[in-house]
Amino acid sequence: MRRIILGAALGFTLALGWGVEAQAAPETTIAQGTLAGASEDGVAVFRGIPFAAPPVGDLRWRPPQQAPHWTGTRQAADFGPICPQDAYGPGKRLKQSEDCLTLNVWSPKVASDAKLPVMVWIYGGGFVNGGSAYPYYDGTRLASHGVVVISFNYRVGWLGFFDHPALAKENAGDATGNYGLMDQIAALKWVRANIAKFGGDPDNVTIFGESAGGMSVNDLMTSPKARGLFEKAISESGLGLYPIPTAEQAEKAAVTFAARFKIAGTSERTLAALRKLPVSEIIAAEKGVPLDRSTTPMVDGKVLTGQPAVLFAQGKIAKVPYLAGSNSNEASLRQWLSLTNKAIFDRYGDRRPAVRKLYAADGIAGDDALANEIFDDTIFAAGAHGLAHFAARAGVPAYVYHFTYVPTAQRAKKAGVGHGGEIPFVFGLKGYDAFPRLAAAIKKGTSDKDRAMIAMVEAYWTNFAKTGDPNGKGLPDWPAVTVKANHTLIFADDTKAVAGFHKRRLDLTYRAWSKQTGMPAP
Secondary structure: OOOOOOHHHHHOOOOOOOOOOOOOOOEEEEOOEEEEOEEEOOEEEEEEEEOOOOOOHHHOOOOOOOOOOOOOEEEOOOOOOEOOOOOOHHHHHOOEOOOOOEEEEEEOOOOOOOOEEEEEEEOOOOOOOOOOOOHHHOOHHHHOOOOEEEEEOOOOHHHHEEOOHHHHHHOOOOOOEEHHHHHHHHHHHHHHHHHHHHOEEEEEEEEEEEOHHHHHHHHHHHOHHHOOOOOEEEEEOOOOOOOOOOHHHHHHHHHHHHHOOOOOOOOHHHHHHHHOOOHHHHHHOOOOOOHHHOOOOOOOOOOOOOOHHHHHHOOOOOOOOEEEEEEOEHHHHHHHHOOOHHHHHHOOHHHHHHHHHHHHOOOOOOHHHHHHHHHHHHHHHHHHHHHHHHHHHOOOOEEEEEEOOOOHHHOOOOOOOEOOOOHHHHHOOHHHHHOHHHHHHHHHHOOHHHHHHHHHHHHHHHHHHHHOOOOOOOOOOOOOOOOOOOEEEEEOOOOEEEEOOOHHHHHHHHHHHHHHHOOOOO
16 A cells, blocks of 8 residues: 555554663674664664665665675664655654665563564555654564564665566576565574574564565565565454566566656666666656556565465465454555545445445445445455465464454544554554654553553564464463364454454455455455
């Protein structure tokens, strides 16, 4: 999705009044050199660590190359720039640069013998926005639960996903196009090689992400290039069944992009001209291009060998515990997608009256409410539940959730939990202290129930990272999805697991997906 606004995340966050204490700067030495970080709230923080060479000049539109080394001690207290994009919200305050392939580490214990579970966050933003320096991805609070937290930047937009035939010719036999996903894989390889120096266990890594980050998690679950780089996966609002561009569609989009600058052909001169394009012109050219046929992950035959949902259905996935879910008002995205009620209803053709009757049985009345519920079910809930079922069929532990808990102070204003609305509960979002007025309002309006929900979600997520099972002492039971049983944990005032969540409604999407792909339905 283009211009994804984490509405609920911006509308509610937690400020607990933490301050940064003056403590000795932690240090650690990795193969690249020595790093000096910062100590914040008892957690060691290292920011802006390069995990690959800067993808600039002749390295633009190439797979990530070997990370640089340095002599002496590198200061690692500050974030590196985010990757070039048409930024919005907090991103407008952040420095941008093509030299953006850096990552950040939060660790409660920097010791090579600590062997703490590792959680690697992948940000959302429709594959055109986002960055690890966004304040609401602060890993301090999660790390305090006894895990090492990592976040990193990956290339977005045309700079991240560009499958021009000249690149294929230049790199015959090598992967081209999915540079943003290759960055993610390079970051995971860096984690594997270096995280022990920060107290992390390289053999206990969980990837987790939201929206485009959740889609990335699903992609990495299917990618042969990512095998063995993680042991668990969490996909938040990751769409799931949504198709990605084919190689042919991606190449056509890339050729059309180049033609805007009167650049054509597959020669070395073509590539030189493309690599000399100013970043500002590349970003400007993204506007108005259909997202589903341009700057997103694509089937390239190397990094992604097929449609991710089909590969899930075939069991061609990493055999690791998998957790997925969606929110109750993902339709908050519709305003950014310009998706009308009519466009949603027209997909059903002559079946529209039957669909309306089906939803009416659940008390859904009125065109706006109906369109929103259909959007939520078909794109997000069906995707999360469907992939969880496929994972269970493949013989791996799988869990699925639906998030409906709206913060106390927002209940009169919010129609359910918007896209990204679970993120404040996952991170506790100490990072919102960066917005004093907002933090003050949140601190005043946060209820004990809100704090309890944050503690619950963080416990589930970190339990899963530690053991592959989200359950733990004092938490409502969260049954795994099985081939025969469909249980969904509903995050609400009374959090509990339910059987058969929206079954008749989700079956509409499953039947359509099965007919389109020729694969058995979830």
